Amino acid sequence: MATDTAVRPSRAVRHRRALAVFLVPFLSLFVLFYVVPILYAVYQSLLTVERDGTFGPAVQVFGGLTQYVAVFQNEPFWSSIGRVLAFGVVQVPIMLGVALVLALLLDSPLVRGSKFFRLAFFAPYAVPSVIAAIMWGFLYSPNLSPFSAVTSSVDFLSAETVLWSIANVVTWVYVGYNMLIIYSALLSIPQEIYEAARLDGAGQFRIAWSIKIPLVVPALVLTGIFSIIGTLQLLAEPQVFQSFSSAVTSTFTPNLTIYSTASVPNISLAAAMSVVLALATFVLSFTVLKLTQRRASL
Amino acid sequence: MTVPTDTRALRTQGARPSRDGGIRESVVSRTVAMAVMVVATLYFLTPLWWLLVASTKTRSDFTSTNPLWFADFAFFDNIAAVVTYRDGVFLRWLGNSALYAGVGALLATVIAAMAGYAIAKYAFRGRETLFNVILGGVLVPATALALPLFLLFSQAGATNTIWAVLLPSLVSPFGVYLSRIYASASVPDEIIEAARIDGAGEVRTFFTVATRLMAPALVTIFLFQFVAIWNNFFLPLIMLRDENLFPVTLGLYVWNTQVSQIPDIRALVVVGSLLSIIPLIVTFLALQRFWQSGLANGGLK
Numbered sequence: 282m283a284t285d286t287a288v289r290p291s292r293a294v295r296h297r298r299a300l301a302v303f304l305v306p307f308l309s310l311f312v313l314f315y316v317v318p319i320l321y322a323v324y325q326s327l328l329t330v331e332r333d334g335t336f337g338p339a340v341q342v343f344g345g346l347t348q349y350v351a352v353f354q355n356e357p358f359w360s361s362i363g364r365v366l367a368f369g370v371v372q373v374p375i376m377l378g379v380a381l382v383l384a385l386l387l388d389s390p391l392v393r394g395s396k397f398f399r400l401a402f403f404a405p406y407a408v409p410s411v412i413a414a415i416m417w418g419f420l421y422s423p424n425l426s427p428f429s430a431v432t433s434s435v436d437f438l439s440a441e442t443v444l445w446s447i448a449n450v451v452t453w454v455y456v457g458y459n460m461l462i463i464y465s466a467l468l469s470i471p472q473e474i475y476e477a478a479r480l481d482g483a484g485q486f487r488i489a490w491s492i493k494i495p496l497v498v499p500a501l502v503l504t505g506i507f508s509i510i511g512t513l514q515l516l517a518e519p520q521v522f523q524s525f526s527s528a529v530t531s532t533f534t535p536n537l538t539i540y541s542t543a544s545v546p547n548i549s550l551a552a553a554m555s556v557v558l559a560l561a562t563f564v565l566s567f568t569v570l571k572l573t574q575r576r577a578s579l
Numbered sequence: 580m581t582v583p584t585d586t587r588a589l590r591t592q593g594a595r596p597s598r599d600g601g602i603r604e605s606v607v608s609r610t611v612a613m614a615v616m617v618v619a620t621l622y623f624l625t626p627l628w629w630l631l632v633a634s635t636k637t638r639s640d641f642t643s644t645n646p647l648w649f650a651d652f653a654f655f656d657n658i659a660a661v662v663t664y665r666d667g668v669f670l671r672w673l674g675n676s677a678l679y680a681g682v683g684a685l686l687a688t689v690i691a692a693m694a695g696y697a698i699a700k701y702a703f704r705g706r707e708t709l710f711n712v713i714l715g716g717v718l719v720p721a722t723a724l725a726l727p728l729f730l731l732f733s734q735a736g737a738t739n740t741i742w743a744v745l746l747p748s749l750v751s752p753f754g755v756y757l758s759r760i761y762a763s764a765s766v767p768d769e770i771i772e773a774a775r776i777d778g779a780g781e782v783r784t785f786f787t788v789a790t791r792l793m794a795p796a797l798v799t800i801f802l803f804q805f806v807a808i809w810n811n812f813f814l815p816l817i818m819l820r821d822e823n824l825f826p827v828t829l830g831l832y833v834w835n836t837q838v839s840q841i842p843d844i845r846a847l848v849v850v851g852s853l854l855s856i857i858p859l860i861v862t863f864l865a866l867q868r869f870w871q872s873g874l875a876n877g878g879l880k
Contacts, residue, residue: 296701296781298781299697299701299780299781299782300697300701300703302693302781302782303693303694303696303697303701303782303785304693304694304697304698306690306693306694307690307691307693307694307750307755308694310690310746310749310750311713311716311750311752313746314724314728314746314747314749314750315716315719315724315750315752317731318724318727318728318730318731319719319724319727321727321730321731321734322726322727322730325730379619382615383615383616383619386612386615386616389612391605391608391609391612391613392612392613392616393613398616398619398620400864400867401619401620401623401624402619402620402623403863404623404624404627404860405623405626405627406806406863407806407856407859407860407862407863408627408856408859409809409810409812409828409855409856409859410810410812411810411812411828411829411831411832412828412831412852412855412856413626415831415832415835415848415852416626416629416630416852417626418835419629419633419849420626420629424642425641425642425646426646427625427629427645427646427647453622453623453626456623457623484608485605485608486608506718510718510720511720514720514722514723516722516812516813517810517812517813517828520812520816520832521832521835523836524835524836524838524839536722536813539726540726540813540816540817543726543729543817548730551726552726552727552730555723555726555727558723559719559723562718562720562723563718566718
């Protein structure tokens with residue numbers, strides 16, 4: 282005991298030093314490349330450009346919420362938000378539904394060779410969005426596609442369909458990833474729970490519906506939130522599809538709108554759009570979290 | 580929990596199938612389940628199969644033969660064409676991607692693991708607040724940061740450099756989250772205490788003892804950060820103008836935009852796409868034992 286108290290002060294100092302060694306690298310990078318950029322974007326969004334007459338030099342001055350007013354009056358920006366929301370309302374439930382069904386089947390005794398299927402479904406996740414979009418762009422093109430019977434009667438790249446063709450690309454890439462997260466949650470359910478149900482004569486479908494699905498709700502919420510974030514941030518796929526379809530405009534998704542606004546260059550307006558988009562993303566994913574939490578606790 | 584009531588209700592309904600009924604049900608469900616599996620496998624693998632087959636074809640066979648089966652085998656000629664095009668710029672892009680993703684993910688993993696371990700194993704003031712702020716960072720998507728980062732780097736005159744892509748990818752809030760969860764669960768305090776009694780310093784204990792116990796989580800963090808950086812598109816798109824600094828995704832994107840002017844480049848895009856995904860698929864397959872257990876143990880709590 283006596284030695285213990287004697288050691289304690291120096292140990293506390295040593296711990297403090299160790300704590301600094303552990304935390305300072307991450308925290309300094311986090312501040313530099315997460316916190317400061319966000320603050321800087323907010324600052325930039327409060328500036329506006331003023332000129333003396335038409336040909337005078339441009340000067341950046343504090344403009345208050347001028348840029349935010351401009352964002353709210355920017356029709357292309359809001360229609361791009363509307364477009365990705367429509368995309369999300371349809372694509373996210375389909376993607377998570379398919380992921381859930383596949384995870385449940387993999388976890389049930391009905392399927393043999395589940396290791397192979399798991400890897401087969403997950404493989405598209407290893408394909409970068411840009412490459413996946415290029416690949417599907419070829420597959421949709423009437424003259425290159427292996428499915429020419431389909432692509433000659435349906436135009437996957439028209440103004441009406443291209444959004445859903447992109448939705449298919451996103452679904453293809455991410456179903457396996459989401460399936461794996463749900464599947465991991467299923468694996469962590471203790472087997473004893475099933476024993477009782479089986480003794481009561483419950484079939485696989487009944488077990489899945491009454492036991493498994495309620496227990497993987499947290500995993501579904503997690504994947505749902507990440508999917509919503511991903512949808513609002515959609516960029517690479519539509520950017521690539523501009524090469525395949527003229528229907529994908531430079532303001533097709535919010536991030537494309539921000540990119541084209543920044544390249545005008547209208548940096549302050551683009552910064553204000555970034556801030557609005559980040560807030561919208563945050564509010565939406567937070568709302569989903571709260572809503573599902575309330576339902577889960579019922 | 581509604582589970583016990585449900586199953587009991589099921590029993591009292593008295594609609595239990597006979598043994599024969601049970602077997603018939605399971606044959607039907609087995610068949611349906613396997614059918615679903617096969618259809619899903621076709622959906623997920625056919626595009627990759629198409630890419631593989633297309634990469635082996637000559638330029639004329641590419642449009643004139645069955646897209647899902649092999650024709651004249653020109654795979655190695657095609658690879659040679661890709662890697663020699665414009666003085667081997669494609670290999671340079673692959674190298675850049677390997678550098679950004681390999682070095683970036685490795686450092687990000689070490690940095691995140693140290694922070695997560697410290698939050699799990701040391702009591703200090705503001706620990707939970709700090710953790711929550713970092714957790715908020717998980718919800719900030721990489722694309723949302725691209726423009727702000729560009730503004731910041733252009734203030735420093737550092738856009739269009741390796742650093743503009745590499746430095747921001749060293750931060751993995753998700754990695755801190757996973758390391759904290761995993762360290763709390765798998766690094767017992769007694770082991771740390773034992774190392775202290777042996778006279779090992781705190782930092783050395785982390786690197787020699789804790790990292791070994793946290794290995795599945797570390798591999799998971801490394802892999803997902805590696806994929807995130809390899810797939811990142813907006814940041815390099817907005818930061819880089821010099822083609823020699825491009826990662827392979829950005830390079831292939833630029834080639835794909837040129838297909839309408841230079842039709843021959845299309846074959847390069849197809850073969851290049853295949854070559855660019857092989858490293859990722861191989862990495863995932865080689866490390867699957869680790870990341871699957873890492874996801875199962877830490878990712879969901």
